[in-house]
Amino acid sequence: xxxxxFQKIYIEIINRCNLCCxxxxxxxxxxxxxxxxxxxxxxxxxxxxxxxxCLHVKGxxxxxxxxxxxxxxxxxNGLKVNLTTNAVLLPEKQQLLxxxxxxxxxxxxLHSFDANIMHDRNFRSYLENAIxxxxxxxxxxxxxxxxxxxxxxxxxxxxxxxxNHFILETLEQAYNLTQPxxxxxxxVHDNAIAPHTYVNFDQLFEWPDEHAPDYGAEGTCHGLRHQxxxxxxxxxxxxxxxxxxxxxxxxxxxxxxxxxLNNEKSLRLIExxxxxxxRENLCRRCGYRTRF
Numbered sequence: 001x002x003x004x005x006f007q008k009i010y011i012e013i014i015n016r017c018n019l020c021c022x023x024x025x026x027x028x029x030x031x032x033x034x035x036x037x038x039x040x041x042x043x044x045x046x047x048x049x050x051x052x053x054c055l056h057v058k059g060x061x062x063x064x065x066x067x068x069x070x071x072x073x074x075x076x077n078g079l080k081v082n083l084t085t086n087a088v089l090l091p092e093k094q095q096l097l098x099x100x101x102x103x104x105x106x107x108x109x110l111h112s113f114d115a116n117i118m119h120d121r122n123f124r125s126y127l128e129n130a131i132x133x134x135x136x137x138x139x140x141x142x143x144x145x146x147x148x149x150x151x152x153x154x155x156x157x158x159x160x161x162x163x164n165h166f167i168l169e170t171l172e173q174a175y176n177l178t179q180p181x182x183x184x185x186x187x188v189h190d191n192a193i194a195p196h197t198y199v200n201f202d203q204l205f206e207w208p209d210e211h212a213p214d215y216g217a218e219g220t221c222h223g224l225r226h227q228x229x230x231x232x233x234x235x236x237x238x239x240x241x242x243x244x245x246x247x248x249x250x251x252x253x254x255x256x257x258x259x260x261l262n263n264e265k266s267l268r269l270i271e272x273x274x275x276x277x278x279r280e281n282l283c284r285r286c287g288y289r290t291r292f
Contacts (some may be wrong), residue, residue, distance in 0.1 A: 005052040008082070010229035010240040011042055012057035014064045019086050019112055027058050027243055032232040036069045038253060042230055045257040047077040052104070054082045057229050059245050071101040080104040084148075087130045094133055102141040107200075108134065110146045110167055128166060131174045138196045147199045169201065178188035189241040206242050208286035212227065220273045221289045224266060236260050238269055239286075246282050 014033035034042070046053055053074060055061040062085050064070065074081050081103040090097075097103065134145040149164060168181040175193045179259050191199045204281060205207065206212065223238035230236050234253035235245045247269075250260035269280070278284050 003182070004048075004050050006033075006228060007226045008052040008054055009046045009050045009227065010054045010057050011039070011046065012059060012230065012232045013039060013055050013067075013070055014059040015232045016063060017058070017060040017086070018063055018088060019060070029231070029233070029244060033059075033064055034070075034232050036066050036073070038234065039070050042234075042252055043073050043077045043079060045252060046230070047079055049257065049261075051078070052080050054084065054240070055103075056084050057231060057237075057240050059232070060086060060089070062093045067093070067106060067245050068096045068101075071096065071103065075101040082107070085107060085135075088112075088126065091129050094136065097133075097137065098140050102137070102143050105144040105146060106134075106137060107146040107148050111149050117219055123163070123166075127170055131171070134197060138194070142196075144196045144198065147193075147197075149199070149201050168199075201289075206287050207243065208282050208288070210246065210281055210283040210285060214284050214289070215287060215290055217239045217278050217284065218276055219278050219289050220276050221283060221286070223271045223273065224261070225273055228261075238266075239283075241286060242282060242286060247280060250264075 011034075015027060015029060016031045018035070043053070055070070060085065061067065061083055071081060082105045083097075083103045084107040087108040090108075097106065108132065110127070130147075137143060138145055147167075149167065158289070171177070171193060172181055175195060175197070181191070181193065181199055191201070193199055221239060228236060228238055229240040229242070230252055231245050233245075234251040235246055235248040236250050236252055236257065237245055238245070238249065249266050250263060250267075254261065272279055278289075283289065
């Protein structure tokens with residue numbers, strides 16, 4: 001079978017969230033979500049270029065009122081879904097995420113809870129609900145669970161350190177681990193704690209901003225080479241970190257994705273990344289690209 005062009009395509013089905021995380025910048029785009037018909041159009045085109053889609057750029061996908069329909073459409077198009085959630089809505093959305101159209105992987109961003117002032121929920125209850133869902137998901141589907149702690153930065157305050165320790169200790173007890181998960185810190189991926197269940201750590205990172213420091217013209221990016229993203233309004237962007245659509249290449253609701261990928265701006269960006277020459281202002285100010 002011929003390998004498809006992109007490893008994954010990010011599809012933002014909704015750009016609103018039920019939390020306001022300190023590590024997540026606000027968007028200056030109007031609140032919007034894709035309709036079922038719009039997603040069907042996007043999915044059918046995305047399937048020509050990838051086998052994997054991620055249902056987010058900004059926003060909380062579990063807030064989408066037609067999430068069940070979206071998962072069904074993805075399944076019908078042969079797309080494997082990766083879904084990232086802050087896990088707050090898992091108890092009420094659980095049934096949508098199980099069964100034949102279940103996502104391939106669900107990442108639970110456990111660091112979201114501490115980064116908020118907009119909730120009044122009990123942290124222990126939140127964590128127990130996430131673990132209960134994770135167990136049910138891996139027992140009833142072939143998919144994967146990733147517990148994420150992406151808040152490591154070396155300067156985290158004492159309260160945050162204690163909360164991280166509580167999360168890891170709770171996971172150790174829930175999964176009857178004999179080795180502390182702390183031993184895995186520093187290894188970002190593949191920290192298996194049970195079948196199809198992982199804990200993933202990562203450092204905090206700054207989202208690219210046009211007013212951030214300039215990291216220079218030398219470098220590359222996975223954008224348009226291994227991935228691209230589609231915003232809720234149909235704008236196609238080269239990278240999932242361009243959350244305000246500053247580098248919009250075209251709109252998939254108005255023109256085919258194949259045409260967008262072959263327009264002058266797209267081809268120039270691809271060549272820039274291949275030649276390790278960064279010209280776009282936003283890309284020059286993206287610290288994340290310095291990781292590779």
